[in-house]
Amino acid sequence: MADAAVRRWGEGLRCYGLIVGMWVRSTMAYRLSFLMMAAGNFAATALDFVAIAIMFSHVDVLGGFSLPEVAFLYGTTSTAFGIADLTLGNMDRLGRRVRDGTLDVLLTRPVPVLAQVAADRFALRRVGRLSQGVLLLAWSLTRLDVHWTPVTVALVPLMLVSGAVIFGAVFVAGAAFQFRADDASEIQNAFTYGGTTLLQYPPTVFATDLVRGVTFVVPLAFVNWLPALRVLGRDDPLRLPAWVDFASPLVALGCCAAAALAWRTGLRSYRSTGS
C-alpha cells in the first residue's frame, strides 16, 4: 500500500520534472526575451517594495513595526509565495483548458493530471519574484534587532517551507474550483497575490475580523504572521496560545489534504465540453 503510494508520488514528480525541463528548454530558445521577463518579474516585485520604502520615508513605524521588521514579513511571505508561484503558479490556466477542451488530451496520457497541469507552460521567469523575496529576507536579517535563540533560528526555514506548501495548496484548490467555474480564475488571485500582499504588512494594520479570517478560515496567517511575530518577539493581536506559533507545518499538511480532496472532487466532476 505505502509502497504503491510512494511509487505514484515518485512517478508524478518525475513526470513533473520532465515536463518542466521541456518548457525550460523551450523558454531558452528566446534567451534575451527570457532574461528581460525574469528581470521584469524581479523588478515588478521590487517596485512593490519601493512603494513600502517610500511610505517609510514619511514615517518611522507602520502599525508599530519598523522598516526591517516589515521587510522581514515581506521577505518571508515573498519567498514562500515565490516558491509556490514558480512551481504551481500556472495552474490557473486550467480554466482555459477546460473551456477550449484541451484538458481531454491530458486525461488520455499515462501521467497524473495534477503533474501535467502543474507543469503546464512552466514559467521559469518567476525566479525573479523568488530571488527578490530571498534578497529582501537576507537584508532584513542583517538589520533586525532581535534576540536569536536556536528555536527562533529554526522557525525561519520552517515557516518558508510551510508557507510555500500553504500557498501551493491554495493554487491547487483554486485550480480545482475552475473545474466548476472555468472563467473565474481571477478569484484565486485574491487569495494568492492578495494573500501575499496582505502578509507583507504587520497584522496590527488590519481589522481584527480580517486577521481572524486569515487565521481560522483561509489559514494564511500561518505562512508568516504567527511564526514571524514569535521571531520578532511580539504578541499576536488575537492572543492565541504560544504553541500556535509552531503549528505552521501541521496547518500546511491540513491545507494539502483539503486541496487534494478539492482536486479529486473537481477532476471527478469534470465533463468535457465535447467540442
Place this chain on the structure above:
Amino acid sequence: MRLYAAVAAGGFRRYATYRTATAAGVFTNTVFGFIVASTYIALWNERPHLGGYDRAQALTFVWVSQALLASASLLGGGFQEELQDRIRSGDIAVDLYRPVDLQAWWLASDLGRAAFQLLGRGVVPLAVGALAFELALPADPVTWLSFLLSVLLGLVVGFALRYLVALCSFWLLDGAGAGMLSALLCMFFSGTLLPLNVFPGAFGEVARTLPWAAMLQVPVDVLLERHRGTGLAAALAFQAVWAAVLLAAGRLLQSAATRKVVVQGG
C-alpha cells in the same frame, strides 16, 4: 465614424459576455481594496495630511484606483497582447488590407472594452468602498462629469502608450519583454502602487509630469476637486496634450512599421 462606433460596441459586447469572469474580477478588486485601504489608514494615522490628502481622500484614491484598474489596464494587458500576436503571426497583413485606419480601429475597440469594464468592474468596488469607509466623494454632478472626461482622456493616453509598445513587435517579434517593461512603468508611475503626490522631492515632481500620471493620478485629483477652475482646465489639457503627442508618435511608428512589413515580403 459609424464604423468605429460599431467596433467600440463590439469591444463592449465581447467583454460583457464573460459574466463569471467579471464577477470574479469584482471580488478580487474589492479584496485588494480592503487590504490597501487598511495599509493607507495606518500610514495616514502616522502622518495625517501626507501628500496633501486627508484620510478620506487617501481612501478615495484606493477605491477609485481599484475601480479603474481593469478599465484603464493599470496592471497591463488589454488589447496589446492581441495586437502583438497578430504582428508575430503575420495576421497583421490582413488588418492592413482593410479599408480602415489601424490605430483608430484598435482605439475604438479598446474604448469599448474600457467602457464595459468601467461599468462592470468599477461601480461595485467603489460602492463597497463607499459603504465600508468614509470616502471624500463629491456631491457636485459637474465634478463627476469632469471626472468622466478625465477618465476618458486617461484611457486614450493609456491606449496610445500601449499601441507604441505593441508596434515594437514589428522589430522584436516576441513582444513579451517590452510589454512587461511597459506594464511596470505604468504600474509604478500611474500611482497604482502609491499616489504620486506621496513620491518624495524632485522624483515626485518628475513622476507627476510623465504621461502615466494622466491615467490615474489626474482623474482621481479631478474627482477629489483638487483641480478647480483654471486648474481643472490645465489638468485636462495636460492629459489631452499627452494623448495627442502619443497618438501622433504611434502614427509615425506605424508608418515606419508598415514599410517594414513590405520589406519582409508580406
